[in-house]
Amino acid sequence: MAAAAWNEAGTYQSAGEYADGLAIIERAIIRYEKTPGDDLTRVVHLGSLHLRGIVLASRHKDANATADHVRKAKALAERVTGPDVLQHNLTFGKGNTALYELAAQIEMNHPDKAAEVAAPLLKNPPSGLKPSRVGRLAIDAARARLATRDLGGAEDALKYAFHVAPQMAEIHPMAREVLRVLWTLHQRSRPELVAMAKRSGLAS
Structure with a gap:
Protein backbone atom coordinates (compact mmCIF):
# COMPACT_ATOMS: atom_id res chain seq x y z
CA MET A 1 0.00 0.00 0.00
CA HIS A 110 18.25 28.34 -0.67
CA PRO A 111 21.40 27.68 -2.74
CA ASP A 112 23.77 28.77 0.05
CA LYS A 113 22.27 26.20 2.41
CA ALA A 114 22.22 23.59 -0.34
CA ALA A 115 25.90 24.12 -1.08
CA GLU A 116 26.64 23.83 2.64
CA VAL A 117 24.71 20.53 2.87
CA ALA A 118 26.40 19.19 -0.27
CA ALA A 119 30.02 19.84 0.72
CA PRO A 120 30.48 17.00 3.25
CA LEU A 121 28.36 14.63 1.15
CA LEU A 122 30.64 15.07 -1.85
CA LYS A 123 33.76 14.52 0.25
CA ASN A 124 32.33 11.37 1.78
CA PRO A 125 29.27 10.07 -0.12
CA PRO A 126 26.86 8.05 2.03
CA SER A 127 27.60 4.33 1.89
CA GLY A 128 25.23 2.00 0.14
CA LEU A 129 23.99 4.48 -2.47
CA LYS A 130 24.05 3.41 -6.11
CA PRO A 131 26.30 5.37 -8.50
CA SER A 132 23.23 6.99 -10.05
CA ARG A 133 22.22 8.42 -6.67
CA VAL A 134 25.74 9.70 -5.98
CA GLY A 135 25.73 11.19 -9.46
CA ARG A 136 22.46 12.97 -8.71
CA LEU A 137 24.01 14.29 -5.50
CA ALA A 138 26.86 15.78 -7.53
CA ILE A 139 24.46 17.31 -10.06
CA ASP A 140 22.44 18.96 -7.30
CA ALA A 141 25.67 20.25 -5.74
CA ALA A 142 26.61 21.72 -9.13
CA ARG A 143 23.22 23.45 -9.35
CA ALA A 144 23.65 24.93 -5.87
CA ARG A 145 27.17 26.14 -6.55
CA LEU A 146 26.17 27.67 -9.86
CA ALA A 147 23.39 29.58 -8.12
CA THR A 148 25.94 31.00 -5.67
CA ARG A 149 28.21 31.96 -8.61
CA ASP A 150 30.84 29.40 -7.61
CA LEU A 151 31.63 28.45 -11.21
CA GLY A 152 34.72 26.44 -10.41
CA GLY A 153 32.88 24.51 -7.73
CA ALA A 154 29.99 23.83 -10.09
CA GLU A 155 32.38 22.45 -12.68
CA ASP A 156 34.11 20.27 -10.07
CA ALA A 157 30.78 18.81 -8.96
CA LEU A 158 29.83 18.07 -12.56
CA LYS A 159 33.16 16.34 -13.15
CA TYR A 160 32.42 14.13 -10.15
CA ALA A 161 28.99 13.30 -11.58
CA PHE A 162 30.57 12.33 -14.89
CA HIS A 163 33.09 10.20 -13.00
CA VAL A 164 30.63 8.17 -10.89
CA ALA A 165 27.65 8.00 -13.29
CA PRO A 166 28.82 9.06 -16.76
CA GLN A 167 25.87 7.78 -18.77
CA MET A 168 23.36 9.48 -16.51
CA ALA A 169 25.33 12.74 -16.34
CA GLU A 170 25.54 12.94 -20.13
CA ILE A 171 21.78 13.05 -20.57
CA HIS A 172 20.43 14.39 -17.27
CA PRO A 173 18.56 17.65 -18.00
CA MET A 174 19.82 19.38 -14.86
CA ALA A 175 23.43 18.46 -15.58
CA ARG A 176 23.01 19.69 -19.14
CA GLU A 177 21.53 22.97 -17.92
CA VAL A 178 24.47 23.62 -15.60
CA LEU A 179 26.83 22.80 -18.46
CA ARG A 180 24.95 25.11 -20.80
CA VAL A 181 25.18 28.01 -18.36
CA LEU A 182 28.88 27.43 -17.69
CA TRP A 183 29.43 27.23 -21.44
CA THR A 184 27.76 30.56 -22.07
CA LEU A 185 29.68 32.22 -19.23
CA HIS A 186 32.86 32.12 -21.30
CA GLN A 187 34.26 28.97 -19.75
CA ARG A 188 35.12 27.48 -23.15
CA SER A 189 38.84 27.62 -22.47
CA ARG A 190 38.57 24.97 -19.77
CA PRO A 191 39.47 21.61 -21.37
CA GLU A 192 37.52 19.40 -18.95
CA LEU A 193 34.41 21.53 -19.38
CA VAL A 194 34.77 21.26 -23.14
CA ALA A 195 35.06 17.48 -22.84
CA MET A 196 31.86 17.24 -20.78
CA ALA A 197 30.02 19.53 -23.19
CA LYS A 198 31.04 17.33 -26.10
CA ARG A 199 29.94 14.17 -24.33
CA SER A 200 26.56 15.78 -23.67
CA GLY A 201 26.18 16.92 -27.25
CA LEU A 202 26.36 20.60 -26.33
CA ALA A 203 29.55 21.18 -28.31
CA SER A 204 30.98 19.71 -31.47
Missing part, protein backbone atom coordinates in the same frame (compact mmCIF):
# COMPACT_ATOMS: atom_id res chain seq x y z
CA ALA A 2 2.84 2.37 0.85
CA ALA A 3 4.68 1.56 -2.37
CA ALA A 4 1.49 2.09 -4.37
CA ALA A 5 0.95 5.52 -2.79
CA TRP A 6 4.61 6.40 -3.40
CA ASN A 7 4.24 5.54 -7.10
CA GLU A 8 0.85 7.22 -7.48
CA ALA A 9 2.19 10.43 -5.96
CA GLY A 10 5.17 10.16 -8.28
CA THR A 11 2.83 10.27 -11.26
CA TYR A 12 1.41 13.55 -10.01
CA GLN A 13 4.93 14.79 -9.34
CA SER A 14 5.95 14.09 -12.94
CA ALA A 15 2.87 15.99 -14.13
CA GLY A 16 3.69 18.99 -11.96
CA GLU A 17 0.57 18.48 -9.83
CA TYR A 18 2.46 18.82 -6.58
CA ALA A 19 -0.45 19.68 -4.27
CA ASP A 20 -2.43 16.62 -5.35
CA GLY A 21 0.60 14.37 -5.02
CA LEU A 22 1.32 15.76 -1.57
CA ALA A 23 -2.26 15.05 -0.49
CA ILE A 24 -1.85 11.41 -1.56
CA ILE A 25 1.38 11.08 0.42
CA GLU A 26 -0.01 12.70 3.55
CA ARG A 27 -3.13 10.47 3.50
CA ALA A 28 -0.90 7.40 3.08
CA ILE A 29 1.31 8.45 5.98
CA ILE A 30 -1.69 8.92 8.28
CA ARG A 31 -3.03 5.48 7.34
CA TYR A 32 0.37 3.84 7.72
CA GLU A 33 1.00 5.40 11.14
CA LYS A 34 -2.24 3.83 12.39
CA THR A 35 -1.11 0.31 11.49
CA PRO A 36 0.72 -1.77 14.14
CA GLY A 37 4.38 -2.65 13.88
CA ASP A 38 7.81 -1.22 14.61
CA ASP A 39 10.22 -3.16 12.39
CA LEU A 40 12.71 -2.10 9.73
CA THR A 41 10.20 -2.64 6.91
CA ARG A 42 7.87 -0.13 8.52
CA VAL A 43 10.72 2.38 8.87
CA VAL A 44 11.68 2.01 5.19
CA HIS A 45 8.11 2.38 3.96
CA LEU A 46 7.17 5.31 6.16
CA GLY A 47 10.51 7.02 5.60
CA SER A 48 10.17 6.67 1.84
CA LEU A 49 6.73 8.29 1.96
CA HIS A 50 8.26 11.23 3.77
CA LEU A 51 11.02 11.46 1.15
CA ARG A 52 8.40 11.71 -1.58
CA GLY A 53 6.69 14.31 0.56
CA ILE A 54 9.91 16.35 0.70
CA VAL A 55 10.06 16.55 -3.09
CA LEU A 56 6.40 17.40 -3.53
CA ALA A 57 6.30 19.96 -0.74
CA SER A 58 9.50 21.72 -1.81
CA ARG A 59 8.38 21.93 -5.43
CA HIS A 60 5.04 23.24 -4.21
CA LYS A 61 7.04 25.89 -2.29
CA ASP A 62 5.44 24.85 0.99
CA ALA A 63 8.22 25.58 3.47
CA ASN A 64 6.38 24.25 6.53
CA ALA A 65 5.43 20.94 4.92
CA THR A 66 8.96 20.55 3.52
CA ALA A 67 10.54 21.11 6.94
CA ASP A 68 8.08 18.70 8.57
CA HIS A 69 8.78 15.90 6.10
CA VAL A 70 12.55 16.48 6.38
CA ARG A 71 12.41 16.36 10.18
CA LYS A 72 10.37 13.15 10.26
CA ALA A 73 12.45 11.46 7.56
CA LYS A 74 15.68 12.25 9.42
CA ALA A 75 14.25 10.87 12.67
CA LEU A 76 13.28 7.62 10.94
CA ALA A 77 16.66 7.43 9.15
CA GLU A 78 18.40 7.39 12.53
CA ARG A 79 16.81 3.98 13.10
CA VAL A 80 18.53 2.51 10.02
CA THR A 81 21.96 1.27 11.01
CA GLY A 82 24.51 0.93 8.23
CA PRO A 83 23.84 1.55 4.53
CA ASP A 84 20.45 2.51 3.12
CA VAL A 85 17.96 -0.35 2.87
CA LEU A 86 16.08 -1.36 -0.29
CA GLN A 87 12.63 -2.90 0.14
CA HIS A 88 9.82 -3.14 -2.41
CA ASN A 89 11.75 -0.80 -4.71
CA LEU A 90 11.92 1.81 -1.94
CA THR A 91 15.34 2.91 -0.71
CA PHE A 92 15.64 4.58 2.66
CA GLY A 93 18.30 5.53 5.16
CA LYS A 94 20.55 8.40 6.15
CA GLY A 95 22.14 8.66 2.70
CA ASN A 96 19.00 9.00 0.63
CA THR A 97 17.49 11.33 3.21
CA ALA A 98 20.50 13.64 2.95
CA LEU A 99 20.15 13.74 -0.83
CA TYR A 100 16.47 14.64 -0.61
CA GLU A 101 17.21 17.38 1.93
CA LEU A 102 19.83 18.80 -0.44
CA ALA A 103 17.42 18.81 -3.38
CA ALA A 104 14.74 20.46 -1.24
CA GLN A 105 17.07 23.33 -0.33
CA ILE A 106 17.59 23.97 -4.05
CA GLU A 107 13.87 23.81 -4.82
CA MET A 108 13.17 26.25 -1.98
CA ASN A 109 15.70 28.70 -3.46
Whole structure:
Protein backbone atom coordinates (compact mmCIF):
# COMPACT_ATOMS: atom_id res chain seq x y z
CA MET A 1 0.00 0.00 0.00
CA ALA A 2 2.84 2.37 0.85
CA ALA A 3 4.68 1.56 -2.37
CA ALA A 4 1.49 2.09 -4.37
CA ALA A 5 0.95 5.52 -2.79
CA TRP A 6 4.61 6.40 -3.40
CA ASN A 7 4.24 5.54 -7.10
CA GLU A 8 0.85 7.22 -7.48
CA ALA A 9 2.19 10.43 -5.96
CA GLY A 10 5.17 10.16 -8.28
CA THR A 11 2.83 10.27 -11.26
CA TYR A 12 1.41 13.55 -10.01
CA GLN A 13 4.93 14.79 -9.34
CA SER A 14 5.95 14.09 -12.94
CA ALA A 15 2.87 15.99 -14.13
CA GLY A 16 3.69 18.99 -11.96
CA GLU A 17 0.57 18.48 -9.83
CA TYR A 18 2.46 18.82 -6.58
CA ALA A 19 -0.45 19.68 -4.27
CA ASP A 20 -2.43 16.62 -5.35
CA GLY A 21 0.60 14.37 -5.02
CA LEU A 22 1.32 15.76 -1.57
CA ALA A 23 -2.26 15.05 -0.49
CA ILE A 24 -1.85 11.41 -1.56
CA ILE A 25 1.38 11.08 0.42
CA GLU A 26 -0.01 12.70 3.55
CA ARG A 27 -3.13 10.47 3.50
CA ALA A 28 -0.90 7.40 3.08
CA ILE A 29 1.31 8.45 5.98
CA ILE A 30 -1.69 8.92 8.28
CA ARG A 31 -3.03 5.48 7.34
CA TYR A 32 0.37 3.84 7.72
CA GLU A 33 1.00 5.40 11.14
CA LYS A 34 -2.24 3.83 12.39
CA THR A 35 -1.11 0.31 11.49
CA PRO A 36 0.72 -1.77 14.14
CA GLY A 37 4.38 -2.65 13.88
CA ASP A 38 7.81 -1.22 14.61
CA ASP A 39 10.22 -3.16 12.39
CA LEU A 40 12.71 -2.10 9.73
CA THR A 41 10.20 -2.64 6.91
CA ARG A 42 7.87 -0.13 8.52
CA VAL A 43 10.72 2.38 8.87
CA VAL A 44 11.68 2.01 5.19
CA HIS A 45 8.11 2.38 3.96
CA LEU A 46 7.17 5.31 6.16
CA GLY A 47 10.51 7.02 5.60
CA SER A 48 10.17 6.67 1.84
CA LEU A 49 6.73 8.29 1.96
CA HIS A 50 8.26 11.23 3.77
CA LEU A 51 11.02 11.46 1.15
CA ARG A 52 8.40 11.71 -1.58
CA GLY A 53 6.69 14.31 0.56
CA ILE A 54 9.91 16.35 0.70
CA VAL A 55 10.06 16.55 -3.09
CA LEU A 56 6.40 17.40 -3.53
CA ALA A 57 6.30 19.96 -0.74
CA SER A 58 9.50 21.72 -1.81
CA ARG A 59 8.38 21.93 -5.43
CA HIS A 60 5.04 23.24 -4.21
CA LYS A 61 7.04 25.89 -2.29
CA ASP A 62 5.44 24.85 0.99
CA ALA A 63 8.22 25.58 3.47
CA ASN A 64 6.38 24.25 6.53
CA ALA A 65 5.43 20.94 4.92
CA THR A 66 8.96 20.55 3.52
CA ALA A 67 10.54 21.11 6.94
CA ASP A 68 8.08 18.70 8.57
CA HIS A 69 8.78 15.90 6.10
CA VAL A 70 12.55 16.48 6.38
CA ARG A 71 12.41 16.36 10.18
CA LYS A 72 10.37 13.15 10.26
CA ALA A 73 12.45 11.46 7.56
CA LYS A 74 15.68 12.25 9.42
CA ALA A 75 14.25 10.87 12.67
CA LEU A 76 13.28 7.62 10.94
CA ALA A 77 16.66 7.43 9.15
CA GLU A 78 18.40 7.39 12.53
CA ARG A 79 16.81 3.98 13.10
CA VAL A 80 18.53 2.51 10.02
CA THR A 81 21.96 1.27 11.01
CA GLY A 82 24.51 0.93 8.23
CA PRO A 83 23.84 1.55 4.53
CA ASP A 84 20.45 2.51 3.12
CA VAL A 85 17.96 -0.35 2.87
CA LEU A 86 16.08 -1.36 -0.29
CA GLN A 87 12.63 -2.90 0.14
CA HIS A 88 9.82 -3.14 -2.41
CA ASN A 89 11.75 -0.80 -4.71
CA LEU A 90 11.92 1.81 -1.94
CA THR A 91 15.34 2.91 -0.71
CA PHE A 92 15.64 4.58 2.66
CA GLY A 93 18.30 5.53 5.16
CA LYS A 94 20.55 8.40 6.15
CA GLY A 95 22.14 8.66 2.70
CA ASN A 96 19.00 9.00 0.63
CA THR A 97 17.49 11.33 3.21
CA ALA A 98 20.50 13.64 2.95
CA LEU A 99 20.15 13.74 -0.83
CA TYR A 100 16.47 14.64 -0.61
CA GLU A 101 17.21 17.38 1.93
CA LEU A 102 19.83 18.80 -0.44
CA ALA A 103 17.42 18.81 -3.38
CA ALA A 104 14.74 20.46 -1.24
CA GLN A 105 17.07 23.33 -0.33
CA ILE A 106 17.59 23.97 -4.05
CA GLU A 107 13.87 23.81 -4.82
CA MET A 108 13.17 26.25 -1.98
CA ASN A 109 15.70 28.70 -3.46
CA HIS A 110 18.25 28.34 -0.67
CA PRO A 111 21.40 27.68 -2.74
CA ASP A 112 23.77 28.77 0.05
CA LYS A 113 22.27 26.20 2.41
CA ALA A 114 22.22 23.59 -0.34
CA ALA A 115 25.90 24.12 -1.08
CA GLU A 116 26.64 23.83 2.64
CA VAL A 117 24.71 20.53 2.87
CA ALA A 118 26.40 19.19 -0.27
CA ALA A 119 30.02 19.84 0.72
CA PRO A 120 30.48 17.00 3.25
CA LEU A 121 28.36 14.63 1.15
CA LEU A 122 30.64 15.07 -1.85
CA LYS A 123 33.76 14.52 0.25
CA ASN A 124 32.33 11.37 1.78
CA PRO A 125 29.27 10.07 -0.12
CA PRO A 126 26.86 8.05 2.03
CA SER A 127 27.60 4.33 1.89
CA GLY A 128 25.23 2.00 0.14
CA LEU A 129 23.99 4.48 -2.47
CA LYS A 130 24.05 3.41 -6.11
CA PRO A 131 26.30 5.37 -8.50
CA SER A 132 23.23 6.99 -10.05
CA ARG A 133 22.22 8.42 -6.67
CA VAL A 134 25.74 9.70 -5.98
CA GLY A 135 25.73 11.19 -9.46
CA ARG A 136 22.46 12.97 -8.71
CA LEU A 137 24.01 14.29 -5.50
CA ALA A 138 26.86 15.78 -7.53
CA ILE A 139 24.46 17.31 -10.06
CA ASP A 140 22.44 18.96 -7.30
CA ALA A 141 25.67 20.25 -5.74
CA ALA A 142 26.61 21.72 -9.13
CA ARG A 143 23.22 23.45 -9.35
CA ALA A 144 23.65 24.93 -5.87
CA ARG A 145 27.17 26.14 -6.55
CA LEU A 146 26.17 27.67 -9.86
CA ALA A 147 23.39 29.58 -8.12
CA THR A 148 25.94 31.00 -5.67
CA ARG A 149 28.21 31.96 -8.61
CA ASP A 150 30.84 29.40 -7.61
CA LEU A 151 31.63 28.45 -11.21
CA GLY A 152 34.72 26.44 -10.41
CA GLY A 153 32.88 24.51 -7.73
CA ALA A 154 29.99 23.83 -10.09
CA GLU A 155 32.38 22.45 -12.68
CA ASP A 156 34.11 20.27 -10.07
CA ALA A 157 30.78 18.81 -8.96
CA LEU A 158 29.83 18.07 -12.56
CA LYS A 159 33.16 16.34 -13.15
CA TYR A 160 32.42 14.13 -10.15
CA ALA A 161 28.99 13.30 -11.58
CA PHE A 162 30.57 12.33 -14.89
CA HIS A 163 33.09 10.20 -13.00
CA VAL A 164 30.63 8.17 -10.89
CA ALA A 165 27.65 8.00 -13.29
CA PRO A 166 28.82 9.06 -16.76
CA GLN A 167 25.87 7.78 -18.77
CA MET A 168 23.36 9.48 -16.51
CA ALA A 169 25.33 12.74 -16.34
CA GLU A 170 25.54 12.94 -20.13
CA ILE A 171 21.78 13.05 -20.57
CA HIS A 172 20.43 14.39 -17.27
CA PRO A 173 18.56 17.65 -18.00
CA MET A 174 19.82 19.38 -14.86
CA ALA A 175 23.43 18.46 -15.58
CA ARG A 176 23.01 19.69 -19.14
CA GLU A 177 21.53 22.97 -17.92
CA VAL A 178 24.47 23.62 -15.60
CA LEU A 179 26.83 22.80 -18.46
CA ARG A 180 24.95 25.11 -20.80
CA VAL A 181 25.18 28.01 -18.36
CA LEU A 182 28.88 27.43 -17.69
CA TRP A 183 29.43 27.23 -21.44
CA THR A 184 27.76 30.56 -22.07
CA LEU A 185 29.68 32.22 -19.23
CA HIS A 186 32.86 32.12 -21.30
CA GLN A 187 34.26 28.97 -19.75
CA ARG A 188 35.12 27.48 -23.15
CA SER A 189 38.84 27.62 -22.47
CA ARG A 190 38.57 24.97 -19.77
CA PRO A 191 39.47 21.61 -21.37
CA GLU A 192 37.52 19.40 -18.95
CA LEU A 193 34.41 21.53 -19.38
CA VAL A 194 34.77 21.26 -23.14
CA ALA A 195 35.06 17.48 -22.84
CA MET A 196 31.86 17.24 -20.78
CA ALA A 197 30.02 19.53 -23.19
CA LYS A 198 31.04 17.33 -26.10
CA ARG A 199 29.94 14.17 -24.33
CA SER A 200 26.56 15.78 -23.67
CA GLY A 201 26.18 16.92 -27.25
CA LEU A 202 26.36 20.60 -26.33
CA ALA A 203 29.55 21.18 -28.31
CA SER A 204 30.98 19.71 -31.47
